[in-house]
Amino acid sequence: xxxxxxxxxxxxxxxxxLMGAWGAFSIDQLMELAGLSCxxxxxxxxxxxxxxxxxQGGDGLVAARHLRMFGYEPTIYMPKPGSKDIYKRxxxxxxxxxxxxxxxxxxxxxxxSTLSSTDVILDAIFGFSFKxxxxxxxxxxxxLISSSKKPIVSVDIPSGWNVEKGNExxxxxxxxxxxxxxxxxxxxxxxKGRHFLGGRFVPKAMEERFQLNxxxxxGTEQIVELSQEQEPxxx
Amino acid sequence: xxxxxxxxxxxxxxxxxLMGAWGAFSIDQLMELAGLSCxxxxxxxxxxxxxxxxxQGGDGLVAARHLRMFGYEPTIYMPKPGSKDIYKRxxxxxxxxxxxxxxxxxxxxxxxSTLSSTDVILDAIFGFSFKxxxxxxxxxxxxLISSSKKPIVSVDIPSGWNVEKGNExxxxxxxxxxxxxxxxxxxxxxxKGRHFLGGRFVPKAMEERFQLNxxxxxGTEQIVELSQEQEPxxx
Numbered sequence: 001x002x003x004x005x006x007x008x009x010x011x012x013x014x015x016x017x018l019m020g021a022w023g024a025f026s027i028d029q030l031m032e033l034a035g036l037s038c039x040x041x042x043x044x045x046x047x048x049x050x051x052x053x054x055x056q057g058g059d060g061l062v063a064a065r066h067l068r069m070f071g072y073e074p075t076i077y078m079p080k081p082g083s084k085d086i087y088k089r090x091x092x093x094x095x096x097x098x099x100x101x102x103x104x105x106x107x108x109x110x111x112x113s114t115l116s117s118t119d120v121i122l123d124a125i126f127g128f129s130f131k132x133x134x135x136x137x138x139x140x141x142x143x144l145i146s147s148s149k150k151p152i153v154s155v156d157i158p159s160g161w162n163v164e165k166g167n168e169x170x171x172x173x174x175x176x177x178x179x180x181x182x183x184x185x186x187x188x189x190x191x192k193g194r195h196f197l198g199g200r201f202v203p204k205a206m207e208e209r210f211q212l213n214x215x216x217x218x219g220t221e222q223i224v225e226l227s228q229e230q231e232p233x234x235x
Numbered sequence: 236x237x238x239x240x241x242x243x244x245x246x247x248x249x250x251x252x253l254m255g256a257w258g259a260f261s262i263d264q265l266m267e268l269a270g271l272s273c274x275x276x277x278x279x280x281x282x283x284x285x286x287x288x289x290x291q292g293g294d295g296l297v298a299a300r301h302l303r304m305f306g307y308e309p310t311i312y313m314p315k316p317g318s319k320d321i322y323k324r325x326x327x328x329x330x331x332x333x334x335x336x337x338x339x340x341x342x343x344x345x346x347x348s349t350l351s352s353t354d355v356i357l358d359a360i361f362g363f364s365f366k367x368x369x370x371x372x373x374x375x376x377x378x379l380i381s382s383s384k385k386p387i388v389s390v391d392i393p394s395g396w397n398v399e400k401g402n403e404x405x406x407x408x409x410x411x412x413x414x415x416x417x418x419x420x421x422x423x424x425x426x427k428g429r430h431f432l433g434g435r436f437v438p439k440a441m442e443e444r445f446q447l448n449x450x451x452x453x454g455t456e457q458i459v460e461l462s463q464e465q466e467p468x469x470x
Contacts, residue, residue, distance in 0.1 A: 028263035092259035
């Protein structure tokens with residue numbers, strides 16, 4: 001059985017059940033494990049962690065903290081910091097780790113300069129609840145990231161992609177690596193790079209109920225690579 | 236520099252700072268990482284996870300969930316389940332994973348029977364805020380665990396030990412493996428078995444301020460083994 005690709009609606013439903021009365025998870029727990037997954041995919045030392053204002057950005061902040069713990073050199077860029085309490089706490093935790101954050105209103109020149117001394121970009125800008133179009137300030141940020149020619153690792157769905165239709169409009173980031181969380185989204189079917197799955201917290205009963213057909217994670221790993229064979233072709 | 240062994244008061248202070256305005260961590264985050272550490276120490280398939288009513292028991296519940304994720308067969312035993320919301324949620328998460336829980340009022344016979352089909356015991360009964368004496372029902376549970384002759388992994392401080400003076404009164408569990416969380420406690424100085432450190436979330440600034448002299452964790456590991464050399468002798 002092939003792994004299931006989720007519609008935006010199904011992804012939302014799974015998220016709600018995990019954090020609702022049935023699943024009983026707090027968002028703190030799920031973000032911690034999701035961000036830890038993302039941090040486990042990195043290979044290069046200097047990581048620019050680009051965070052959106054929502055939960056996806058929160059995953060990025062958790063990843064930045066674990067990256068620092070693992071000995072990497074993350075720098076955080078939040079063009080529009082989130083307003084939720086958890087987002088602020090996650091950023092404070094990064095501050096405590098002496099992780100550098102660019103100012104939200106960093107100039108294009110500052111951003112270019114930072115990009116030039118970056119080995120890889122972690123794209124945690126938009127997640128599965130993204131609905132276009134790409135608005136300011138991200139309409140300038142996404143092209144800048146794309147034009148940097150640096151390797152990009154995207155979290156869950158590449159930023160700017162339609163969650164179900166992929167990069168149809170061509171305005172999205174085209175990453176080298178994708179870390180799908182919980183289960184891959186429909187829009188990721190057309191993704192051609194290395195594809196990992198993270199978010200090792202889905203109960204078997206839930207996996208079966210939603211027929212997710214998740215691959216087996218190895219040992220204590222928080223990520224598993226999806227082979228090409230596991231990605232079914234669209235008719 | 237040798238790793239620092241914490242007094243009960245210092246352990247408490249560090250915990251409060253991690254979760255206070257400075258550290259900005261939620262208990263959900265810290266428990267998730269602490270429990271994940273504990274799960275990473277296991278080697279045997281059938282694990283009886285013994286949980287106390289406090290935060291230590293919560294770490295045990297998180298460990299049980301990750302153990303299941305890693306392919307182990309945990310069984311939970313909570314002689315006195317915790318009353319906090321987070322404790323109940325953590326147990327619900329385990330129920331969702333189809334992890335068997337013994338009833339709190341399991342008879343001695345049931346407990347003996349379960350112990351006979353157990354490969355290893357994870358002792359998450361009492362933590363660093365334990366102050367003796369050992370009261371019911373634990374005054375019966377600790378001797379039963381000790382007399383089972385099964386390998387025991389204790390979390391943070393072996394249950395029944397004085398956090399600073401160790402197993403002076405001889406009523407505590409004597410484990411084969413100890414997983415100290417954040418930093419080892421004074422009482423663990425006299426521990427002779429394999430000693431791991433877990434809870435990979437202490438910011439460097441905090442480590443330095445409290446002169447913890449923590450060892451380096453490797454790669455993405457959430458535990459690190461403390462060598463005998465790192466455990467200074469008492470005068």
